[in-house]
Amino acid sequence: MASLTFYGGVGEIGGNCILVEDRDARILLDFGVPFASRSRYYSPPYLSPRSINALLKLNLLPNIEGAYESDKMGRSIDAAVLTHAHMDHVGYIGFLKDSIPIYCGEAAATILNYLSEVTHPTIEFSVEGKKINRFRTGQRLKIGSVTLEPIHVDHSIPGAYGIIVYTSEGAVVYTGDLRRHGPLWRMTDDFVERVAACEPEVFICEATNMLGATVSSEEEVLNKLNTIVKESSGLIIADFSKTDVDRLRSFYTVAEKCGRTLTINLKQARLLWHLQKDPGIRLTDLGKVAVYRKRKKRYERWEQDVLNSMNCVDSEEVARRQRELILVSSFYDFEEFIDVEPEAGSCFILSASEPFNEEMEIDFERLSNWLNHLGLPHYHIHVSGHIMPTQLREVVKKVGAKKIYPIHTEHPHLFSKYVADVCEQTIPPEKGVKYSV
Ligand SMILES: [Zn+2]
Ligand SMILES: [Zn+2]
Structure with a gap:
């Protein structure tokens, strides 16, 4: 049976981490720093996390047995698939066991290597020893019995993707972060079109801009x-x-x-x-x-x-x-x-x-x-890297998923009401709870 557990990006912008389990496969989608939660305890650089143990106890890192290098048991995760190289999606991959392969877009891998070159290593961010596999849009990735298909999207960083996960219970789609008002908006349309064609069971959707959105480009x-x-x-x-x-x-x-x-x-x-x-x-x-x-x-x-x-x-x-x-x-x-x-x-x-x-x-x-x-x-002078509410409603309508989980937002309930008439079921997820697909 396929299931989803949301470990981050729940009721907050970023820190995304979703565990997809299906038959023999356990796959993490993103593994980011939860900046908002972290700021309740830390204020880098002077008050920075000094141990993985503290991050686990403060629930800033998900408690997943067999995921971390510091963990004595064998690896329990088959892969971590990253949507893009913003820290709130990738910043904690350094804690994962080196034997867990990382998958990300070509440009995202370049950016990760670049970040490790130009920043001084901290206990939080490192890519040293990591096996990074690069993908391009439309390429199929086989992890255990599960196939994944990354499709490019427009966002405020090169190399951003949404991910379609073909589970035994149907397609689970994760948007990562995306927008429709950037110069590469057509890529987001490509993603939406592809997603609609695979009639997804589940749509895990970013909903950052629910309050204070502006219309701009x-x-x-x-x-x-x-x-x-x-x-x-x-x-x-x-x-x-x-x-x-x-x-x-x-x-x-x-x-x-x-x-x-x-x-x-x-x-x-x-x-x-x-x-x-x-x-x-x-x-x-x-x-x-x-x-x-x-x-x-x-x-x-x-x-x-x-x-x-x-x-x-x-x-x-x-x-x-x-x-x-x-x-x-x-x-x-x-x-x-x-x-x-x-x-x-x-x-x-x-x-x-x-x-x-x-x-x-x-x-x-x-x-x-x-x-x-x-x-x-x-x-x-700025325009957000995230999709505007009206456009998001359009996307939700076109995609036609059976269930939607809003994440990467402080307002999941607002989002649920806003799209109530254009989707079957919206479920604001709870942190650490397992949902069947
Ligand atoms: Zn983000
Ligand atoms: Zn982002």
Whole structure:
């Protein structure tokens, strides 16, 4: 008998982890960090988890016997299949036994390896020793007696997939994270079409944007950015997720239009260097982008490689060429600009959102103190990486699944009422409870 157990993403945005069991197969779908729950106990980097034991006792890691490297018993999981490389979906794979194979999209694997290259290892995130198998859209994966089919979707990171699991009781479909307003919205339509054709029993559906959704698109973001950049006379500092390649492309387009040079940071530059080998990803021409040379006593090997291969700009040059640059910088690096002294007419554009935005928690109070000091007005220009409610209703209708489990949302009951007339049964799942398919 096929069953589902939801260990994460239940009543919260992210931390997704779903165990699918069918005959001889036990498969994990995603294995992410539950940022919201974790913030009740921890505030990295100073108050960070120090042991797997603490995470298990706090129920931040699911208690699954035979799943963890630290566990004495043999492995009880056949595979972990990851939808995309945001930390709230993949961040805890380092705890899994090395013998459990990991499956993810081509670009997601590249990003995972990149993250392990550019971040200092913590007890929470590591891919060392992991067997990572790469897939592309439509490819069939056989795990035990179960077949899985990943289909590409549009999301705010390259290499995002929804997964169809063909169980003995019918198809179970998991959306991962998806949207329909990004530049690659057709991929989400491909996914929905394929899912509808397999008449799923179960649809496990992300429902992030149930409150405070807006109607917008990446194109609208680009137009707004263009207005601000065109009208600004000083330095423009921008902050956005380093893995959001679509946003990077929007900034690049605007910089080019307005005669400025987009100056990215070392980590972003390294990611682009890795991703440009993937023919499936539309990237920016690196030759026209500069990289900011951060002040450091010693550069890592990968940083040196980036600096050797790209046009570099240091803080003195930023100070001299303020009107000619769009400088991408996290506010955590603002100390670098204390000597730059942005001239009158400069501004800061925050182009990321969701408070537990897959990769960063934004500390608004400190951010505004820095902006006050530097004299930078703050624009917030962003579009969510997640599907809007009306579009989600359409998807639910088209898919026609018998049961829907809303996850990756703080409002599963709201979602259930919102789609009540377009689906047979909606079940807000409970954490750790086993549901039959
Ligand atoms: Zn997510
Ligand atoms: Zn995501």
